Ligand SMILES: Nc1ncnc2c1ncn2[C@@H]1O[C@H](COP(=O)(O)OP(=O)(O)O)[C@@H](O)[C@H]1O
């Protein structure tokens with residue numbers, strides 16, 4: 001069966017322009033040829049350090065950006081082939097939750113209007129809008145009195161609940177959550193994760209869950225894709241990835257989690273390279289503790305090494 005979402009060799013390069021004629025002097029290779037799919041009702045986590053291209057992937061999935069190359073099939077149709085009407089319909093089925101709910105909620109709008117607006121754009125619950133908004137607030141664990149308040153009157157965790165309620169308003173099938181808990185206190189993070197998990201069960205939602213480390217995604221994801229400089233370097237089912245991480249980058253990310261069984265901490269050397277000029281060969285080789293001469297010459301492909309476990313590394 002066709003998965004809900006299938007991403008095929010997706011690339012997004014941003015031009016770097018100089019001078020009054022806006023001459024293109026370089027291209028940031030934010031997303032540089034990635035492919036994956038997401039089955040209905042499942043969660044795929046995209047994990048990697050800041051700048052590796054996660055948000056760009058998220059924005060491409062919602063078609064808030066046009067790709068440089070590649071395709072994204074949502075329910076079998078390439079969203080980049082959809083016309084305005086088709087894209088409007090697709091938008092009713094996919095929603096995004098941002099890292100910073102404060103930045104994405106209009107500070108001058110009351111919560112009731114924020115959620116009401118989402119309903120009216122898609123012409124939903126016309127006769128019973130007020131009840132529907134209250135119901136959505138209850139669904140995310142907020143009381144009806146919140147209807148009349150403004151975003152600044154809430155805590156970070158509550159604001160994120162409002163962002164989730166707004167996304168749920170259109171009854172989407174896919175939610176892209178771009179670091180939804182990164183800005184929250186650890187104690188609140190677990191509550192939001194629990195909420196997302198229960199929403200998934202209740203509404204059979206599919207999630208793309210984006211995070212910059214591996215600490216939180218184990219609990220929520222079915223599969224994990226590790227990204228480095230615009231590419232996926234490892235892909236596996238969650239249990240498999242945590243039990244048997246193979247890419248040196250994945251192992252470094254895992255070793256940085258404080259609570260997990262005391263692995264030896266792997267400290268990566270050097271800085272993340274310039275995304276306009278990713279290193280030749282394996283783009284991780286400049287920071288890899290296990291790199292061999294071949295890694296500087298030949299780029300490894302993402303290959304299946306066992307069932308549902310893909311790896312792009314010559315020697316791991
Ligand atoms: N609109 C844009 N214009 C130019 N460069 C961008 C734009 N958006 C992102 N980038 C660059 O693309 C790379 C990936 O960014 P992003 O997708 O935001 O990464 P992440 O979400 O993993 O931190 C970064 O080098 C970033 O500076």
Ligand SMILES: [Mg+2]
Nearest residue numbers: 054055056178
């Ligand atoms: Mg980001």
